Amino acid sequence: MLFRSPAYPLSASVPAVPEIETLTVVLSKGSVHAPGAYALPCDIICDQDTAVTLRDGTILYADVYRPDTQEPVPVVLVYTPYCKRGGWWNEHFNATRFGVPPSDLSGLQAFESPDPGYWCNHGYAVAVVDAAGTSHSGGDEVFMGTASGRNVYDTIEWLAGQQWCSGKVGMAGNSQLAMIQWTAAALQPPHLAAIAPWEGLTDPYREVTLRGGVPDTKCERWSGTASIRR
Secondary structure: OOOOOOOOOHHHOOOOOOOOOOEEEEEOOOOOOOOOOOOOOOOEEEEEEEEEEOOOOOEEEEEEEEEOOOOOEEEEEEEEOOOOOOHHHHHHOOHHHHOOOHHHOOOOOOOOOOOHHHHHHOOOEEEEEEOOOOOOOOOOEEOOOHHHHHHHHHHHHHHHOOOOEEEEEEEEEEOHHHHHHHHHHOOOOOOEEEEEEEOOOOOHHHHHHOHHHOOOHHHHHHOOEEOOOO
């Protein structure tokens, strides 16, 4: 039996989730994007609020950061329910609040995600995608479900088909962003080259819904489809 939770309204997010504004901008070498952050070591092209259409017609929104080069590059995918840019999680759980010096980061990173300032300088693109049912992306947020794997599969194949991409897609991220990587990798997307999950888990049944043999009724209720928006 599935239990569907009402969507958490975007209007309740403090600070607000930015409205959709699809554009391409160049973040210039030497520019600074957060207080105390390091200056960008290279020019970065940012394709902001890019629409990614899934097989069922659902539209997700992505910010794609890529080095300013004519050569195709591999991409590191981050599929996140925590908002790719702005919003509550990025404001209140910024790594600088937990002991990371601001000077170690570019300020472009999303919560639990790799820093585009670092990876673009090393020849990679970084695509940060709002998960289905979160922020402005369509569809439902499925907690610990295989649907997330299918959504990521489609996102990987979409990225691999972009003219700036070399056809190799990796994934990285922490906690829930790590768990999502396992569900995607199990489906073996043709262009998924690597995953880098850390601080995640591999068995939601034993490690979340029935941890230590004790049923977590709240997580059991979540195991259906829930639209959760921050």
